[in-house]
Amino acid sequence: MADSYNRRIKHLYVLYKFRDTDFGKVNKDGLSRAANAININNTDTIFVALEDHLCCCYQTSIGNSKDFMNEFDHAYQAIGEAIEDYGKLIPYLERDYPNGSENQTSIGFKQN
Numbered sequence: 001m002a003d004s005y006n007r008r009i010k011h012l013y014v015l016y017k018f019r020d021t022d023f024g025k026v027n028k029d030g031l032s033r034a035a036n037a038i039n040i041n042n043t044d045t046i047f048v049a050l051e052d053h054l055c056c057c058y059q060t061s062i063g064n065s066k067d068f069m070n071e072f073d074h075a076y077q078a079i080g081e082a083i084e085d086y087g088k089l090i091p092y093l094e095r096d097y098p099n100g101s102e103n104q105t106s107i108g109f110k111q112n
Contacts, residue, residue, distance in 0.1 A: 012062050014075040016083070019053040022090050030097025034089045041085060044078040056082050 002011040026034075031049035038047040046057045058075035062068050 009061050009063050012060050012068065012071055012075075014058045014072065014079065016056045016079050017053050018055075018083075020090075022094065023054070025099055026090075026093040027097045027099045030093040033097070034086060034093055037089065038082050038085050042078065042082040044074070045082045047082050047086070054086070 002013070023031075028049070031054070035047045035049045035054075039045075044058060046059075048055045048057070056079045058078050060071045060075070062071055
């Protein structure tokens with residue numbers, strides 16, 4: 001929690017940091033593209049791929065303890081949906097963006 005411009009209102013940040021067993025199997029380009037897709041489909045959260053872990057953040061403002069419980073429940077659901085989307089993308093990321101290889105996309109030039 002953090003202070004806001006109004007003493008009665010607090011900013012609430014709920015962060016979920018994780019690193020699953022498949023994290024090392026996907027290169028950075030794939031993780032970045034996955035984070036972008038997750039952010040497009042889950043507008044209540046911010047999903048970020050960092051160097052050694054993934055992070056999903058929910059942020060809001062609250063005025064009292066009842067607001068806290070409501071927003072925390074909403075954060076739990078929103079983060080859960082984003083993580084579920086990540087789980088659905090993993091098989092495709094492992095196939096299309098394996099770690100240790102650069103993604104080479106042809107842009108129309110003849111390759112020898």
